[in-house]
Amino acid sequence: MSSYNLLKGHDIRLKGNPKKDIVDIPLSSHIAIHPAQYKGMKPKLLVKKGDSVKVGSPIFYDKTKESVKVVSTASGTVEDIVLGKRRIIEKVVIKVDGDESESLSIDKSEDFKDFLLNSGLWSYLRQRPFSKVPDPDIRPRAIFLSLHQTGPFSIDLEYLLKDSKKEIVDGLKLLSTLTDGNVFLTLKKGSDFLSDLDLDSNVNVNYFSGPHPSGNIGVHIHHLQPIANRDDLVYYLSLQDMISMVKTYNSGKYHFNKIVSCGGTGLDRPSYYKIRRGTLIRDIVGDIDSTIYRIISGDVLSGKTTSLDDSVNSFDEILSVIPEIKEREFVGWALPGLKKYSLSNTFVSSALGLQSSNLETGLNGSIRAIIPFGRWEKVLPMDIYPDFLVKSILAKDIDQMEKLGIYECDPEDFALCAFSCQSKIEVSSIIQSGLDFVELEG
Amino acid sequence: MNKLISKLQKLSQQRPTMPKMTFLRKQLDSVEKHFVKGGKLERLHPLYDAIDTFLFVPGYKTENGPHVRDSIDLKRSMIFVVIALLPCLLFGIYNTGYQSNLLYDPNYSQNSLLTNILSNIWVGLITVLPIYIVTYSVGGLCEAVFSIVRKHEINEGFLVTGMLIPLTLPPDIPLWMVGVATVFGIVIGKEIFGGTGFNVFNPALVARAFLFFAYPAYMSGDKAWVVKPASYYPQGNVDYITQATPLGDLANTAYDGSSPYVSEVIGYSWSEMFLGLVPGSIGETSTLCVLIGALFLIVTGIGSWRTMLGCVIGMLFMTLTLNHIVGPLFVQENAFLFVAPHWHFVIGSFAFATVFMATDPVSSAHTDRGRYYYGFLIGFMGVLIRVLNPAYPEGMMLAVLFANGFAPLIDYYVVKANILRRQNRTAKSVNHSSVDSVEKKHEVITDPVEVN
Numbered sequence: 106m107s108s109y110n111l112l113k114g115h116d117i118r119l120k121g122n123p124k125k126d127i128v129d130i131p132l133s134s135h136i137a138i139h140p141a142q143y144k145g146m147k148p149k150l151l152v153k154k155g156d157s158v159k160v161g162s163p164i165f166y167d168k169t170k171e172s173v174k175v176v177s178t179a180s181g182t183v184e185d186i187v188l189g190k191r192r193i194i195e196k197v198v199i200k201v202d203g204d205e206s207e208s209l210s211i212d213k214s215e216d217f218k219d220f221l222l223n224s225g226l227w228s229y230l231r232q233r234p235f236s237k238v239p240d241p242d243i244r245p246r247a248i249f250l251s252l253h254q255t256g257p258f259s260i261d262l263e264y265l266l267k268d269s270k271k272e273i274v275d276g277l278k279l280l281s282t283l284t285d286g287n288v289f290l291t292l293k294k295g296s297d298f299l300s301d302l303d304l305d306s307n308v309n310v311n312y313f314s315g316p317h318p319s320g321n322i323g324v325h326i327h328h329l330q331p332i333a334n335r336d337d338l339v340y341y342l343s344l345q346d347m348i349s350m351v352k353t354y355n356s357g358k359y360h361f362n363k364i365v366s367c368g369g370t371g372l373d374r375p376s377y378y379k380i381r382r383g384t385l386i387r388d389i390v391g392d393i394d395s396t397i398y399r400i401i402s403g404d405v406l407s408g409k410t411t412s413l414d415d416s417v418n419s420f421d422e423i424l425s426v427i428p429e430i431k432e433r434e435f436v437g438w439a440l441p442g443l444k445k446y447s448l449s450n451t452f453v454s455s456a457l458g459l460q461s462s463n464l465e466t467g468l469n470g471s472i473r474a475i476i477p478f479g480r481w482e483k484v485l486p487m488d489i490y491p492d493f494l495v496k497s498i499l500a501k502d503i504d505q506m507e508k509l510g511i512y513e514c515d516p517e518d519f520a521l522c523a524f525s526c527q528s529k530i531e532v533s534s535i536i537q538s539g540l541d542f543v544e545l546e547g
Numbered sequence: 548m549n550k551l552i553s554k555l556q557k558l559s560q561q562r563p564t565m566p567k568m569t570f571l572r573k574q575l576d577s578v579e580k581h582f583v584k585g586g587k588l589e590r591l592h593p594l595y596d597a598i599d600t601f602l603f604v605p606g607y608k609t610e611n612g613p614h615v616r617d618s619i620d621l622k623r624s625m626i627f628v629v630i631a632l633l634p635c636l637l638f639g640i641y642n643t644g645y646q647s648n649l650l651y652d653p654n655y656s657q658n659s660l661l662t663n664i665l666s667n668i669w670v671g672l673i674t675v676l677p678i679y680i681v682t683y684s685v686g687g688l689c690e691a692v693f694s695i696v697r698k699h700e701i702n703e704g705f706l707v708t709g710m711l712i713p714l715t716l717p718p719d720i721p722l723w724m725v726g727v728a729t730v731f732g733i734v735i736g737k738e739i740f741g742g743t744g745f746n747v748f749n750p751a752l753v754a755r756a757f758l759f760f761a762y763p764a765y766m767s768g769d770k771a772w773v774v775k776p777a778s779y780y781p782q783g784n785v786d787y788i789t790q791a792t793p794l795g796d797l798a799n800t801a802y803d804g805s806s807p808y809v810s811e812v813i814g815y816s817w818s819e820m821f822l823g824l825v826p827g828s829i830g831e832t833s834t835l836c837v838l839i840g841a842l843f844l845i846v847t848g849i850g851s852w853r854t855m856l857g858c859v860i861g862m863l864f865m866t867l868t869l870n871h872i873v874g875p876l877f878v879q880e881n882a883f884l885f886v887a888p889h890w891h892f893v894i895g896s897f898a899f900a901t902v903f904m905a906t907d908p909v910s911s912a913h914t915d916r917g918r919y920y921y922g923f924l925i926g927f928m929g930v931l932i933r934v935l936n937p938a939y940p941e942g943m944m945l946a947v948l949f950a951n952g953f954a955p956l957i958d959y960y961v962v963k964a965n966i967l968r969r970q971n972r973t974a975k976s977v978n979h980s981s982v983d984s985v986e987k988k989h990e991v992i993t994d995p996v997e998v999n
Binding site: 117337492533 | 571572596600601602603604605606607608609611612613614615616617618619620621622623624626627700702703704741742743744745846847848849851908909913914915918958961962965966968969972973974976977
């Protein structure tokens with residue numbers, strides 16, 4: 106056990122912080138499953154339009170790793186299959202009808218891994234490097250989980266899971282059968298969440314403190330057991346997903362509920378919402394004018410733009426609704442900036458102590474060449490030189506990328522670099538393109 | 548009447564307090580079609596873009612990655628360097644007039660204080676403003692031509708370069724030289740590398756170095772830098788006065804066995820040098836004004852305090868070495884060897900170069916750790932050139948250019964150290980995992996792959 110006090114980073118203070126009340130959303134008329142969200146999977150559909158499915162019926166499997174499949178979270182009939190560019194399967198829409206479930210026979214003597222593969226819950230796991238659904242044939246070096254969340258509108262997991270401690274203990278024990286190394290659990294520094302728990306000896310508990318991104322799993326891996334090369338795999342998953350696994354494993358019944366934290370000024374009622382996985386965003390937050398507000402599955406730093414007719418990404422626990430940019434400000438660069446949000450001290454607002462801001466989706470400047478004022482380094486609590494890594498990616502220099510630590514990186518860890526950049530460089534996107542490039546060519 | 552009031556109230560509720568400049572916006576939008584691709588004036592798009600984004604914050608939307616962005620942009624960053632330079636500029640204008648009047652105005656001591664102050668400002672303005680007009684118009688033209696030919700946006704970096712160039716020049720410089728130097732600095736120092744962000748050397752210093760080597764008689768730093776505005780003093784009975792600058796004085800003083808009293812040699816006390824009412828380049832004389840600028844840059848996070856700290860430590864190290872080791876033991880004919888660090892701090896352009904030249908983010912080291920070494924190298928080399936090189940009484944400009952050239956090498960080693968650290972860390976984490984999993988991994992890797 107050790108504790109890490111990270112100083113670099115920044116907590117963005119946004120208006121519309123969710124309240125900690127849990128609003129129950131009843132099972133709605135439709136759910137959507139997005140096969141394209143599962144990175145690393147080549148989906149092959151097992152259903153076609155008009156088929157009836159039950160809770161737990163497989164919807165698609167992975168052509169490259171056939172044992173990995175994703176199952177339906179509701180019962181009903183397949184109403185629509187939406188194809189995107191190059192025939193990517195974007196969405197499978199299921200019209201909900203009743204709540205019938207596939208029978209799940211659990212043999213507790215078999216491996217936990219087999220249970221996950223059979224039940225379709227393997228798809229909750231992801232691996233680093235590349236943040237994709239892992240290949241069950243390769244054992245990971247370690248597994249990482251975090252109770253410490255720092256992103257904007259993130260869930261207070263310690264509050265949420267205070268009654269699920271037993272499942273956490275069980276889950277960590279089960280997960281440790283997947284690896285020969287440790288299961289790392291990270292908490293916020295000073296937390297006594299685990300004080301009365303009897304954890305498996307294989308579980309390695311660590312404490313982190315500091316501003317965002319000190320809660321990112323990539324930062325934890327970097328400080329605890331960094332990734333050496335592309336074959337050095339670790340798994341990670343969300344604690345909510347782990348608890349779903351445990352509940353399903355213990356009861357033999359699928360457990361597809363999860364809590365999503367919904368924040369932002371576009372919402373009437375920013376709060377925690379308890380939903381069935383796959384619930385359409387429209388059914389959670391009601392009607393929102395998407396020309397005025399942007400709906401983001403995930404946090405505002407690393408999430409993806411989505412629409413009311415989609416569901417929250419399977420791996421996301423945050424839904425953000427923030428205003429789109431409305432108008433161009435007159436001589437904005439010269440004004441004192443009483444309400445401008447900035448990490449730099451170049452606006453009067455930083456002297457006045459701006460409490461929270463209703464940030465819009467504007468780029469707030471022109472795109473320029475990389476000028477290293479040192480802003481990226483200030484918000485990256487990792488021993489990585491973002492400037493040089495980005496340049497090696499732009500130069501497609503795989504050797505240099507590997508040396509500079511591309512395998513330790515995930516776009517979400519670099520989101521604040523892109524946020525704070527005065528030249529408006531898309532650091533996160535560049536890191537993603539670098540990862541895609543080394544994955545393919547390295 | 549009541550109707551009118553209620554109407555006004557409604558209007559005031561609708562309109563925010565800030566004027567929206569909708570008229571201007573409409574005008575810009577209406578001509579935009581000529582400048583975009585396919586328009587009649589497509590090639591001049593950089594000019595339109597410069598004016599458009601100068602007047603209105605660009606309306607680009609974020610696409611992916613972070614959906615929200617910091618309010619700072621490059622315009623704001625660069626304008627803050629200009630603001631930081633304002634104390635130096637204003638003081639420089641005053642000092643230029645003051646030095647000129649002191650030397651050429653026979654009635655200076657009899658005039659009233661107010662008359663003198665106003666006259667100082669006036670003489671300073673008519674001397675310095677033309678230099679600025681030449682720099683910004685010539686430099687702006689270069690920038691615009693290059694952005695049109697090379698099809699990139701007009702960059703804000705020139706705002707700073709154009710501000711810096713005149714401040715490093717002597718006030719008596721002929722205007723044509725200013726123009727030639729600006730062209731050289733912008734074109735050779737920056738644009739041939741691809742514009743702001745790609746230059747290897749600080750463009751303002753490239754301009755200054757060009758003058759230094761092309762016209763050494765004006766620039767060597769040991770001769771009179773006091774302007775004599777002929778138009779202002781037609782009755783002046785002095786034609787030409789050479790007046791040594793403090794650096795020149797020091798360099799020409801032989802060592803007479805005891806440490807020199809610097810103030811006697813140069814004729815100014817330390818506090819006078821610190822305040823800056825002495826002859827010298829337009830903006831470099833006042834250490835106080837430079838320090839105000841430095842504070843501003845550090846607080847706003849635009850200038851790197853690491854570079855500045857490195858410079859000061861490098862200067863201290865080299866000066867103390869010369870004072871106590873090299874001077875007494877080896878070379879004894881040069882009085883400059885025994886000048887204490889606090890004098891080096893206020894003499895010449897040490898402070899100015901440390902705060903405004905060394906901290907240029909593009910031409911300095913790009914790593915935080917590298918910035919310490921880079922700054923140290925500048926302080927170290929600056930004093931070395933100053934003291935031990937008889938040809939160049941001022942060494943800071945050359946030291947910064949020298950360090951600009953070395954910055955990539957410094958970064959190379961800093962990055963290499965980072966790579967080694969990573970290898971050590973990751974080797975440890977792989978060792979943590981048990982042998983079993985490592986073996987399994989190898990199995991997977993060495994699995995015979997069916998080719999063909």
